Amino acid sequence: MSYWKEVINGGWSLVEGMRVTFRRLYRPVVTVQYPRQKVELSPAYRGHIEFVKFKETGTHKCVACGQCQRMCPSNLIKVQGIKERAKGRKVGTQYFIDFTRCSLCGLCVEVCPTKTLKFSREYELEGVSRWDGVIDLMARLGETRP
């Protein structure tokens, strides 16, 4: 008799499966039509790094100390600064990263003494040449100095 029991149980499991798929038929679609709709990013999303714009100064606080440049395991950060006044601080003037080699480890963000680096929320980074992966952080901030 166990044979027929198996047949009935198996048959019922098939009906159960059909029920599951039928219910899915009228459930809302979960696909996001990407260029027209976009998913909300997770707060932990890491894009390439960018400068924090501080409210009180209206600009970044980069002092061109070069710690991020030295800390970077892929060696893809290039930062330069100048001393504007004799006894003043150094100020960062040029900051380039080669994002094509970045592994988003975040060591630069962690090591920054003035907390002026953060992860951007950029993810549409298509390009036609490898140089499109090079990002000018000063230009992104809207700050261009000679």
Next chain:
Amino acid sequence: MGNEVGSEWIRLIVGAVIALAFASLNALFLVWLERKVAGHIQLRPGPKEVGPFGLLQTIADALKLVGKELITPSAADKKLFVIAPVLIFMPVLVGFLVLPFAPELIIRDMNLGVLLIFAFSTFSVLAILAGGWSSNNKYALLGAIRSVAQNVAYEIPLLLTVMSVVLMVNSLRFSEIVQAQGHIWFIFLQPVAGLIYLISATAETNRAPFDIPEAESELVAGFHTEYSGMRFGLFFLAEYTNMFIVSAVATSLFFGGWHGPFGFDMKIPGIVWFMLKTYFLIFVIMWVRWTFPRIRFDQLMNFSWKFMIPVSLANLLVTAVVLKFI
């Protein structure tokens, strides 16, 4: 007399043209429907870009197929290779000759209609074998061999269940079988036969979960691996037309053809009832495809020889005994 013969010819030609046009349109629609059903079962929208609701997607695909080069492998058996897609599509069209769409809408109401449709559906096995063998490709050959074994195994329960219906009506004429279901559909009198018919029909049309002849995870694409362009398109067309025929036969044998349920026709023309039921059955076949995984080959054969054939034989026997003493 001469006039009557002439009108019969006109009826045949008009019917054949309508059948051809309908078969192509039906296949276009069914491919779209299949993709939509598959999409929504997997919580995707399915095709939606080309035309309203993606309805023109299959037309675009068909145009692409027509535009493609017809490649014949150099090691192939060329004559068979070319003839196989035609061979698979032709018998499918014959089925439309005897399908009872409505009381007055049968191209030719033959007294052996049921036999004709099943005799010609066996042809598709031959075409698959020819296509698979002539491709000279091991995957194609394996697919063809599997298809033959499967079709031989599932034709027996299919015909046995049809036999039990034929026993009840005492006729092989489709219109008489449908007429006999005016008050109660045969699915209620023969539920086992109906179920077995649907299962074997799914296997006959090589649809999942019985699609091992074209199991893409093992055999690339099975018997049509080497086919390209519209030759592949013809195989595809034949599969979907076959689905329609199988469902239409199920409708007329078990689901009352052009009749409404329990004799309530509700002033709806017969053709509408017939199409509604046929497309519902097609939907069920698609629904099954996107629910169950493909079964293994030995399981497939076991299921047919050890379960379906004994059960359908017993069903036939019970039908005969009951009819004798009723």
